[in-house]
Amino acid sequence: MMKKNLIAGIGLAVGLALGAGAALAERQTLRVGAYPANPPWEFKNEQNEFEGFEVDMITEIAERLDMDLHIDDYGFQALFAATASGRIDVAISTITITNERLENQSFTQGYYDADLSLVTRQGRLEGLEDMRGQVVGAIAASTGERWINANMEEYGFGNVVTHPTQQGLLLDVLAGRIHGAIGDVTGFVFAAQEMPDLYIAEVIPTGDRYGMMLPQGSALLEPINDAISAMKEDGTMAAIYERWLGQPPADGTSTITVMDIPTEE
Secondary structure: OHHHHHHHHHHHHHHHHHHHHHHHHOOOEEEEEEOOEEOOOEEEOOOOOEEOHHHHHHHHHHHHOOOEEEEEEOOHHHHHHHHHOOOOOEEEEEEEOOHHHHOOEEEOOOOEEOOEEEEEEOOOOOOHHHHOOOOEEEEOOOHHHHHHHHOHHHHOOOOEEEEOOHHHHHHHHHHOOOOEEEEEHHHHHHHHHHOOOEEEEEEEOOOOEEEEEEEOOOOOHHHHHHHHHHHHHOOHHHHHHHHHHOOOOOOOOOOOOOOOOOOOO
């Protein structure tokens, strides 16, 4: 009886060990949320697959972490609830790191210096000073909308119109329903290649940076941040930048400078 119990115990131990090994061998999936109409950062190609600057980044990160990758479509505003609730592990979509957002989310180090700009239709106006009393627009919940609210008194904007998508925002600009829109300068420059009547009337320096957003306390924050550091050091980030923006990143920018994980100031 003792010998039978001993054999049974050994068999159970072997079974548990094999099960643990199988669990360890199973690759985790990195669940990512992305706003799918945000070229050149993320967009859908003809095969309905994600492409773009940040898509290349997160694909490389998943490979370095030995994880599978799954990207789901989200509206820009919905990304914040998706990370906060844990439905996704990380959000990408030119999300600016701010103190307000750091109260409820975690961010990796910045990897792109994110200036804003005023975009309008060709021949309509020359800069922000011409926007006094005029209708101004931005993507809802974006840093463009935040900038408008913070500078309302200085520039005397008229009505503020927000859109859930950049496409809708820019179509309103071209149609004259919005006199000018505030948003990411790189995204607007990229859009102007497809909509030649658009005009970047003024660049607005901000000192802001884009980072990847994760739930607070995420165990993936440090591994993902370390992967970004390694990509900056080995030239991968610079190569991604040049692929999508057509020129190498400037010296001293956050694209090639290793930084700490941001905390509230």
